Amino acid sequence: MKNDIDNLLARYFGGIASELEMQEMEDWISTSPDHQKHFDELTSLYAKLGIADEEIPRPHTKMAKEKVMAYISAHRESSLKQIVPIKRIPFYKSRIFQAASIALFFVLSFSFWKFVLSDREMILATQMNSKQKVLSDQTQINLSENSKIIYRSTFAKNNKVIQLEGEANFNVGHLGKGSLQVVASETFIDDIGTVFEVTAYPDSNYVSVKVSKGLVHFYTKSNAGLKISAGETGIYYKQSKIFKVLAQKLDSLETGSMHVDFQAIVLRDALDIISNAYKVNIKTSDKSIENRRITVNFDGEDVNIVLQIIAETLDLRLEKGSNGYLLSNKKSK
Amino acid sequence: MVYEQLFDSVYEPLCRYAYSILRDMDEAEDVVQKVFCKLWDQRETLSIQSSIKSYLYRIVHNDSINVVHQQINHKEHNFKYSSGLHDSEESVSDHIAVSELQQAIVNALETLPPQCRKVFELSRMEQLSYSEIASQLNISTNTVENHISKALKLLRIELKEFLLVCLLIQILK
Numbered sequence A: 001m002k003n004d005i006d007n008l009l010a011r012y013f014g015g016i017a018s019e020l021e022m023q024e025m026e027d028w029i030s031t032s033p034d035h036q037k038h039f040d041e042l043t044s045l046y047a048k049l050g051i052a053d054e055e056i057p058r059p060h061t062k063m064a065k066e067k068v069m070a071y072i073s074a075h076r077e078s079s080l081k082q083i084v085p086i087k088r089i090p091f092y093k094s095r096i097f098q099a100a101s102i103a104l105f106f107v108l109s110f111s112f113w114k115f116v117l118s119d120r121e122m123i124l125a126t127q128m129n130s131k132q133k134v135l136s137d138q139t140q141i142n143l144s145e146n147s148k149i150i151y152r153s154t155f156a157k158n159n160k161v162i163q164l165e166g167e168a169n170f171n172v173g174h175l176g177k178g179s180l181q182v183v184a185s186e187t188f189i190d191d192i193g194t195v196f197e198v199t200a201y202p203d204s205n206y207v208s209v210k211v212s213k214g215l216v217h218f219y220t221k222s223n224a225g226l227k228i229s230a231g232e233t234g235i236y237y238k239q240s241k242i243f244k245v246l247a248q249k250l251d252s253l254e255t256g257s258m259h260v261d262f263q264a265i266v267l268r269d270a271l272d273i274i275s276n277a278y279k280v281n282i283k284t285s286d287k288s289i290e291n292r293r294i295t296v297n298f299d300g301e302d303v304n305i306v307l308q309i310i311a312e313t314l315d316l317r318l319e320k321g322s323n324g325y326l327l328s329n330k331k332s333k
Numbered sequence B: 001m002v003y004e005q006l007f008d009s010v011y012e013p014l015c016r017y018a019y020s021i022l023r024d025m026d027e028a029e030d031v032v033q034k035v036f037c038k039l040w041d042q043r044e045t046l047s048i049q050s051s052i053k054s055y056l057y058r059i060v061h062n063d064s065i066n067v068v069h070q071q072i073n074h075k076e077h078n079f080k081y082s083s084g085l086h087d088s089e090e091s092v093s094d095h096i097a098v099s100e101l102q103q104a105i106v107n108a109l110e111t112l113p114p115q116c117r118k119v120f121e122l123s124r125m126e127q128l129s130y131s132e133i134a135s136q137l138n139i140s141t142n143t144v145e146n147h148i149s150k151a152l153k154l155l156r157i158e159l160k161e162f163l164l165v166c167l168l169i170q171i172l173k
Helices: A002-013 A019-030 A033-051 A061-078 A091-117 A267-278 A303-313 B002-022 B025-041 B052-070 B074-083 B092-110 B114-124 B130-137 B141-158 B160-172
Strands: A121-125 A131-134 A140-143 A148-152 A160-171 A180-184 A187-191 A195-200 A206-213 A215-220 A226-229 A233-237 A242-245 A259-266 A282-284 A293-299 A316-321 A324-329
Touching: A002 A019, A002 A033, A002 B052, A002 B141, A019 A033, A019 B052, A033 B002, A033 B052, A033 B141, A061 B002, A061 B025, A140 A148, A180 A195, A187 A195, A206 A215, A206 A226, A206 A267, A215 A233, A226 A233, A226 A242, A233 A267, A259 A267, A267 A282, A267 A293, A267 A303, A293 A303, A303 A316, A303 A324, B002 B025, B002 B052, B025 B052, B092 B114, B092 B141, B114 B130, B114 B141, B130 B141, B141 B160
Parallel strands: A160 A180, A282 A324
Antiparallel strands: A121 A148, A131 A140, A140 A160, A148 A160, A160 A195, A180 A187, A187 A215, A195 A206, A206 A233, A215 A226, A233 A242, A259 A293, A316 A324
């Protein structure tokens, strides 16, 4: 305890004591006259150590007193209640007028509360086109087609939580209270000063977070997850409930190629990523195939090569049709 | 007028205390006056467990430290410290007391371990923050706090008698 109070005093004199620590110090001082004396001695010592080699100028006490007393007088007067003479009005009119005013006041207040102040759900949804939105904390959201975000009308007043279904790019603003948190399916993405993109379609087997700038914390309620840095993509596989960071950036939309390292990943999850990256339809003839795991890496090959490699690795047959690709067991034919 | 009596009894000591941090009496008076105004504003909601004087010293201390840290650069602050542009109406006895105290402080500081003394001087004389000291000396802020804590303990013991004498001189004046 002694060491604690000594360090607490050191923090106080250094100007870095928190409010809680100040309260602890206050409590310690008040418990004993010896503590009060100890504190007073240190205060005196602290002052003398700073100015011992100087002659101290005298303050302008009289002028200061006039200033402070004038402040007190001014604030004392403004707090006094004023007595306003009540006008004599006809009794009949007065009662009805007051009742009507009160009723109107409640109606207006309720309306104002309902439509302006109350905490209600805000939804932004897209279908064929993307949409842009700037939230009250200056966070810029680029919502892709067929996507939806939900947030509260009190966003940035107490916290900053956005639910996402689909895909959106976030350029995080920092006004208001709290840090941004995106809830995507069962995952949470906490902003630590970033620009990032989240993909979380409801019928997809994964949630991905691609970070352009800064850092995010990507996790679920039961899994501490990962921190994803700029240039990395984090994937959460819903089926296996694991997180992975892809070795290199999942850049597919612009170049139509993949640079990726799959490590013992469930095939269904891998096919989802490839399908999304290359915008192709990939099916399997047998659901049991999808549960198999694959370890393989790609470095910019086109989709035909990628799927051929997967088929070879898992001893599967690959067929290409008008509707996309089909992977099947070689024995089934 | 309890408030007025309080003002009369603590205004000057508080200004001197603030001056020891700010090295500028105008700024010190500004801080102390604002503290008194804040005290008035909060008079109905304030709950002080220790003495009111002690409370005021703490508020003045925190506000003064904040002012120092808000200043543009330490050169501006240290310039005021070293330029010594001020009026002085101290008596001869005060001057002698200051010189003796000065010597006592020098002697007391010499009893501190070297690193502890270095940290303490950077904090108290040059008004560096703990994080600045930690950065300059390549140590953690926890270590800085420990050094300051140790320095205050040792100096309080070394200078206890001298502080008591100074206090008595103040009371008798």
